[in-house]
Amino acid sequence: MGAAHDHPGFADPHYVRRRNHLADQARHHRVGDPSPHVDYTETEHRTWRTVHRALLQAHQGRICRTVEEARDQAPIPADHIPQHTEVGEELTALTGFSFTLAGGIVPNQRFLGSMADGHFHAVQYVRHPTMPLYTPEPDVIHDVLGHGTHLTSPLFADLYRTVGRAARRVHSDDALDLISRIYWHTLEYGLAHESGTTKAYGAALLSSYGELLRMHQAHIRPWNLHEIATRPYQVSGYQPVLYTMRSLDHLTQTLHDLLDDFDEDTRPRMGLPPLAERGLTGRPAPSTH
Template sequence: MFEEGQLYSPVTRDGDGTVEVHLGEDHPGFHDAVYRAPRNAIAEVAMAWAPGRPLPDIAYTEAEDGIWRVVSRELHDRHERYACREYLEVKAALGLPEDRVPQLREVTVGLEALSGFTYRPAPGLVELREFYEALGEGVFHSTQYVRHPSEPLYTPEPDVIHEVIGHGNMLASPRLAALKREAGRAARRVETAEALQAIADVFWFTMEFGVLRESGDLRAYGAGILSSYGEIEEFRQMEIRPLDFAEMATIDYDITRYQPVLYCAESLDHLEDAVGGFFAGADDDTPARLRATAGALK
């Protein structure tokens, strides 16, 4: 089971109004005051924003733009080799800059024209139900900070590179965006935490770490793979299983390592039919049905 909170550093506001991002001791920026100060400031900007206001711009430094350039350069050719056709086509249509970090307002302008999605700034972790219900309304909560410069090709938590290169390009596809909307609508229907978690787990193994077949080749469409320099090189060596929602909702795994098991759709059409159908039919009885399915297969 996936616990999304494990991926984010908590953000708090003290009595004097000071906003602090609480990095774990194993975070590469834990002892780096130069990194932590702007990280706190970016979180404060997100906390101060309110719906209806213009999306806030971040004054990214040359170093942060440099990290974006490094990651974009390393991922560019790998996307051509390993990403699914749909992702490549909509990535070109969205046309995000590769030489600097784009502002969320820029991403939103492009997405609104292609799929109707908009971005919303988040200081860190967004409560599970709030995050998924927003997807149902065509809204994606996104962080705006950049990963630590000591590890430009890796981040222990979702940063703007993951949120935009991974999810932003996906959301430019009306077909993939529709699946995320369907997951959000499912979250709005269910009342139990167990059912919501089942939706989140299937989302994790599809929208985050999903793969599919194209002309017999294994291709990635999940944002977690397509925004990770390391994972995109390794995903074809993992154990590839057919789509199995009962298994997705119950399997345990270590989020600090590359995913050892991936679930594969036979095509984009199959992905839409199967995963879209799962989200469309999800309700509070879904966990019980999945357990029954898993038990019948043993």
């Protein structure tokens, strides 16, 4: 993912109309209501197939075993874009999760908080067909393939709920920003050591061919909450810094340690400066749609 102002998606009025039409459906959507059915075009299905095939290849040797197993079990077809409800019903049976409709950026409190109840906000629009392996914004491929893979796994579903419960407990921008950063650098862009090498587990990596192929060119650093809390978000382009856990057990332990008792005082209690002091502002989780 990443911003590209000359991306064909922004310059193609037919594409923009279609994208905005699908985004507008979310305008009055209530969390938990089923997403509307979308009649995807053959071009859109073809984009899905191209990306699905490329990702399977890119995953080889680059993603954590637990994630690979979840992907192989996930109710996500290779040959067509599934409906949210089609995948959601099976996720509900596996982990209690389902998709709820988003049309773009969703405020942190709603996006993160809904995870406590097993609702994951997902969009329905698809990236531009002329650049199937690159998207300037999260699309249905990122949401359904990336997050849907996670939400097939009880281990990851528990972590999403853990994030959600923490977000439900707080209201300030400072507190929500910290939860959002923790989410971003783990469940979206996290790496973990496995069998002597560093592998991807984050959903943004799993669903991005380009990020996966170049992840070892990023600065790979051990998990460091202070850095994560104070570094400005890099929303566009490839991530320059990725954080790695010692293992997925370390990830689970770290998120539960940080988030189970997370409250408004967690940030100052851990010696982390408030947003304003860093010249930063609270912003929606960049992966949030």
